[in-house]
Amino acid sequence: MIRNRFRMKQLFYHLVIGFLALAMIYPIVWMAASSLKPNHEIFATAHSLVPSKLEFGNYVSGWKGFGSNSFSVFFKNSFIIVTLSTVGAVVSSAFVAYALARIPFRGRVFWFSCVMMTMMLPHDVTIIPQYVMFTKLGWLSSFKPVIVPHFFGTPFFIFMLMQFIRTIPSELDEAAKIDGCSKYSIFFKIIVPLLVPALVTTCIFSFYWRWDEFIGPLLYLNKPHLYPVSLALKMFLDSDSANNWGGMFAMSTLSLLPVVVVFLFFQRFIVEGISTTGLKS
Amino acid sequence: MKRLLEHDNVVGYVYLSPFILGFLIFTLYPILSSFYYSFTGYNLMESPNWIGLENYRTMFLDDEKLIKSLKVTFTYVFASVPLRLGFALFVALLLYRTVSGAGFYRAAYYLPSLIGGSVAVSIMWIQVFGDQGLVNAMLGLIGIHTSMSWIGNPSTSLGTLIALSVWQFGSSMLIFLAGLKNIPQTYYEAASVDGANRFQRFFKVTIPLLSPIMLFNLIMQTISAFMTFTPAYVITRGEGGPLDTTLLYSLYLFRRAFTFFQMGYASAMAWVMLLIIGLITFILFKTSVYWVHYESKGEK
Numbered sequence A: 001m002i003r004n005r006f007r008m009k010q011l012f013y014h015l016v017i018g019f020l021a022l023a024m025i026y027p028i029v030w031m032a033a034s035s036l037k038p039n040h041e042i043f044a045t046a047h048s049l050v051p052s053k054l055e056f057g058n059y060v061s062g063w064k065g066f067g068s069n070s071f072s073v074f075f076k077n078s079f080i081i082v083t084l085s086t087v088g089a090v091v092s093s094a095f096v097a098y099a100l101a102r103i104p105f106r107g108r109v110f111w112f113s114c115v116m117m118t119m120m121l122p123h124d125v126t127i128i129p130q131y132v133m134f135t136k137l138g139w140l141s142s143f144k145p146v147i148v149p150h151f152f153g154t155p156f157f158i159f160m161l162m163q164f165i166r167t168i169p170s171e172l173d174e175a176a177k178i179d180g181c182s183k184y185s186i187f188f189k190i191i192v193p194l195l196v197p198a199l200v201t202t203c204i205f206s207f208y209w210r211w212d213e214f215i216g217p218l219l220y221l222n223k224p225h226l227y228p229v230s231l232a233l234k235m236f237l238d239s240d241s242a243n244n245w246g247g248m249f250a251m252s253t254l255s256l257l258p259v260v261v262v263f264l265f266f267q268r269f270i271v272e273g274i275s276t277t278g279l280k281s
Numbered sequence B: 001m002k003r004l005l006e007h008d009n010v011v012g013y014v015y016l017s018p019f020i021l022g023f024l025i026f027t028l029y030p031i032l033s034s035f036y037y038s039f040t041g042y043n044l045m046e047s048p049n050w051i052g053l054e055n056y057r058t059m060f061l062d063d064e065k066l067i068k069s070l071k072v073t074f075t076y077v078f079a080s081v082p083l084r085l086g087f088a089l090f091v092a093l094l095l096y097r098t099v100s101g102a103g104f105y106r107a108a109y110y111l112p113s114l115i116g117g118s119v120a121v122s123i124m125w126i127q128v129f130g131d132q133g134l135v136n137a138m139l140g141l142i143g144i145h146t147s148m149s150w151i152g153n154p155s156t157s158l159g160t161l162i163a164l165s166v167w168q169f170g171s172s173m174l175i176f177l178a179g180l181k182n183i184p185q186t187y188y189e190a191a192s193v194d195g196a197n198r199f200q201r202f203f204k205v206t207i208p209l210l211s212p213i214m215l216f217n218l219i220m221q222t223i224s225a226f227m228t229f230t231p232a233y234v235i236t237r238g239e240g241g242p243l244d245t246t247l248l249y250s251l252y253l254f255r256r257a258f259t260f261f262q263m264g265y266a267s268a269m270a271w272v273m274l275l276i277i278g279l280i281t282f283i284l285f286k287t288s289v290y291w292v293h294y295e296s297k298g299e300k
Helices: A002-034 A057-063 A071-101 A106-120 A123-137 A144-152 A153-166 A168-179 A185-212 A215-220 A230-234 A243-281 B001-007 B008-037 B054-061 B066-094 B102-115 B117-127 B134-141 B157-166 B170-182 B185-193 B199-226 B230-235 B249-258 B265-293 B295-300
Strands: none
Touching: A002 A215, A002 A243, A002 B066, A002 B102, A002 B117, A057 A071, A057 B170, A057 B249, A071 A106, A071 A144, A071 A153, A071 A185, A071 A230, A071 B001, A071 B008, A071 B249, A106 A153, A106 A230, A106 B008, A106 B199, A144 A215, A144 B008, A144 B117, A144 B230, A153 A185, A168 A185, A168 A215, A168 B249, A185 A243, A185 B008, A185 B185, A215 B001, A215 B230, A230 A243, A230 B117, A243 B102, A243 B117, A243 B170, A243 B185, B001 B265, B008 B117, B008 B265, B054 B102, B054 B265, B054 B295, B066 B157, B066 B199, B102 B117, B102 B134, B102 B170, B117 B134, B170 B199, B199 B265, B230 B249, B249 B265
């Protein structure tokens, strides 16, 4: 009897939470399913997930892109921007995090509060002068404005890596010092190897943010051959290509694929990263 | 020489140098020049000319669009942030009781917050809430036939943006989940021994111990909600329509700055936003003493 009631409760619980979960991912599944439907069928049978026949032609027509630029150009641009800015952000943030978490130098508290302030600063305040600055430098229509600023430490990553560095016992530093390590090599020989999981997490977050980034490319990359995927997708909405629904759904789905794949492979790192930053505030 | 290089101050600043450089070039200098621009007329072609408080005066006395955009933004923030955090807490509490399949559920709830800011999802949202989209198709299945575009209708357009934001509650949920797991079981046991029922345990143990995390989330989510740009821009094709009902502040600022090249005016707008956000953060911190529980204080 009690066992039965327990079972019923479990079932009810799974029904509620399962239905909610389904509702959450349904739009994504719907988009992916629509990308495999023939163009005329997408909205005619919007209530159904099953295409009458699998139409991979959408992926072909979508991939062709716009004018002379196919999606191979846009994906390549995205990969260049994401890779370079991620390397820059992770390496520089690790350096800064080490200084702030481990070295008792004068002005440490001041600089830490600068990091926190930068993290909370609305980008609307800096975006206009930055635009003026990059225009004067002649950096418009190049990848520089969307890559270079990431080589100077990202506040959120600095904060996250600091939390991780603090969990490394400082006795290890002491031991290395006695063995003749300088403070510079302690970073490379002790901290970095132990920080690898956190660095992976940082890379993943950076990958996500840069992959999705929109406003930077929108401002600075104003030639279609420089567009990353995010900006290229927007072109499907512009008037002259506004009825290739299939191609639009196909390329949107494809643009989410790297994100979902990385998520499935590195779930543990992501969950850990979010949990640590949100907790120790 | 070697001793000097090993000195804490030297080592510290060597490792800190990337941030210092970046801070000066990409944060401090822009903040100061933005403040200066806000007192000027500046179209990028000619150098800025000083007009004093004119931009600020125009904003509040002559710019009806700005007032409208402030209303839209406040509605958006005050609807989406509490709903988002409420959902996050609710689902976290459901998932906290470890059952089979928790990992799968967690992934399903988290995924939208991972991709939600992308252009692809904004495009998807247009189709989901379009006149022949998913929502209307689903309503058709239960007998409500409509060909209304939820995005094109002024009374529902902002609602679709709020829905998009609430849909991304997953990352807050993960933080709450981690917070729940950090609460020692002994606290609940002690409360039970003292005769607390389930609701009392929730309001006297769970909520107080979770409140610092809630405050942190509330502040960060409020700031980012005020800054929402991409979905509004993509979904409304950069217009903020229909009838300016989705003209979020960032979008309006962007239009002033980069469509009409009124850099001075847009800078003044940015400073007003900074003040508003600063004020709200300050109020949240000040009121937090009444509802946020800090354990260390109790121990002292």
